Structure formats: C-alpha cells, structure tokens
C-alpha cells in the first residue's frame with residue numbers, strides 16, 4: 001500500500017485576518033507581515049533541508065486594516081496579492097514550489113497567483129452556514145464554493161477539504177463532500193480532499209470513529225484523501241489509512257504547524273519505519289500531484305522545479 005506526503009516549510013506570511021472564527025488558533029491581528037529577508041532566510045533553510053514545497057498560509061484579506069496596509073507600504077506594496085506574488089517568486093528562485101492558501105479570491109487574483117504556484121488551496125470546511133462563522137465573511141460557504149469553482153475554471157490544481165467538529169451535523173459532512181464532488185465533476189481540478197478534525201487546547205472536537213467514517217466515504221469519492229498526521233497517534237494514522245486515506249499532506253522538518261501549534265509534526269523517518277512495519281510504503285510527492293504533472297497542469301513559473309524535482 002502506497003501513501004504520500006510532501007516535504008514542506010510553512011510560511012505564515014501574516015497572522016492578521018478579517019475573519020473571526022470562534023475556534024481560531026492562528027489569528028493574532030498584530031498587523032505584521034513577513035519581510036523578504038525573513039522569507040529568503042526561511043526559503044534557504046527549507047531548500048537546504050530538501051523541502052520541495054513552500055506552504056504559504058496566512059490570514060484572509062489582512063489589508064482591510066489600515067495599520068496592515070501601512071506596514072505593507074513600507075515593503076513597497078499597495079496590493080496584498082502583489083506582495084504574495086513576490087513571496088512566491090522568491091520561493092521559486094530559492095528552489096521551492098509554492099502552494100498558496102490565501103482564503104477566498106477573485107478570478108483576477110487567482111490569475112495573478114496561478115503561474116507562481118504548483119497548486120493552491122482553500123478548505124471548504126463545511127458547505128453550510130454555522131454559528132462559529134457568524135463574524136467571518138470569508139467563511140460564507142457560497143463565497144468559498146465560488147473560489148473553488150473559479151480555480152476550477154482556471155485549471156488550478158486545488159486542495160480543499162472539510163473541517164470536522166465545528167458544530168456541523170453528520171448530514172452536513174456528507175453534503176459538504178457531495179458539493180465538492182459535484183464541483184470536481186465539472187472541473188476535474190481537485191487533487192485531494194483533506195479530512196481534518198478541529199483540535200482545541202489539545203483536544204479533538206470530534207470522535208475518532210466519526211473521522212474514520214468520513215475518511216471512508218471521502219475515499220470512495222476522491223482519488224486522494226489527506227489526513228494530517230500530527231493530529232493523530234501513529235496507530236490512528238494507520239487505522240485511517242486502512243479506512244481509505246492515502247496522503248499525509250505537508251510534513252515539515254523545519255517549521256511548526258502554525259494552525260495547530262500544540263501538535264508537532266511526527267519525524268518523517270519514524271513515520272516511515274512505523275508504516276513500513278505495517279505494510280505501508282510512505283513516499284514523497286510534490287505539492288502538485290503526478291496526475292496533474294503528466295497533464296501539464298501546474299503554474300508555468302514552477303515548471304523547471306516541477307520537472308526537475310518530479311519524483312516519478
């Protein structure tokens with residue numbers, strides 16, 4: 001049995017965010033953003049550690065705040081997406097393939113980032129309105145679905161998924177997977193589905209058996225189902241693989257999971273060994289899946305890296 005992962009470095013460009021999700025572990029709203037020295041320094045360490053992916057994850061539309069715009073201006077930018085595009089360029093020049101999670105985006109913004117990314121991502125979370133998102137305009141499911149569809153129209157390899165334990169019902173979970181499957185039937189651009197439990201103060205907010213059930217259903221609907229290995233014990237990772245998960249997502253040898261800061265990444269070598277003892281081969285992949293590479297579907301500015309680092 002083959003299971004994949006991507007070796008990455010997490011670039012938390014800013015923890016400033018316009019949304020106010022009640023369960024957030026990430027937002028600080030200090031109006032800061034990574035400067036290019038910090039980006040280049042981290043990119044160099046990542047490259048020296050043989051990472052292939054620059055995971056750019058950050059708060060949504062931080063530029064709604066005047067103080068953030070002032071700090072961005074000091075770096076020479078009046079448009080946040082232009083700043084993100086420059087970070088992508090620095091990452092590519094340092095030998096990393098960007099995978100940007102920028103929250104909801106307009107078509108013109110996706111167009112700007114498309115050539116600079118191997119793939120991009122946006123968690124749907126749930127396709128229904130929930131109490132925890134009442135002050136989060138970017139979590140309106142209609143707006144998120146629109147972004148995923150826009151990415152499909154632009155043929156951007158896309159990672160999305162559902163977040164469990166945020167107040168949704170079992171029906172909502174299945175409905176959310178169906179919504180994503182429908183979008184994928186139309187555009188064929190969803191490369192993987194993440195099934196992620198919410199973890200708050202070290203406690204998973206959903207029962208393991210419920211997660212397993214959803215992984216099972218998702219694996220019948222999508223080619224690749226990802227589970228984050230730092231949110232489970234090794235035994236649970238194995239049980240989820242047996243239930244149908246076949247990807248462990250980005251694992252970083254150098255940066256923490258800033259979204260779940262209390263859950264360190266397992267060591268890749270220990271994970272490999274444990275899985276091998278249980279008949280599972282863990283192999284590295286790029287942030288864009290082989291199926292998309294063979295179709296030539298990835299950001300054109302990443303082409304040299306994708307073809308050079310292609311792991312086939």
Ligand code: SF4
Pocket residue numbers: 017018019020021023024025026027058059060136138
């Ligand atoms: S969108 Fe993300 S960063 Fe922003 S408040 Fe919600 S969970 Fe936090």
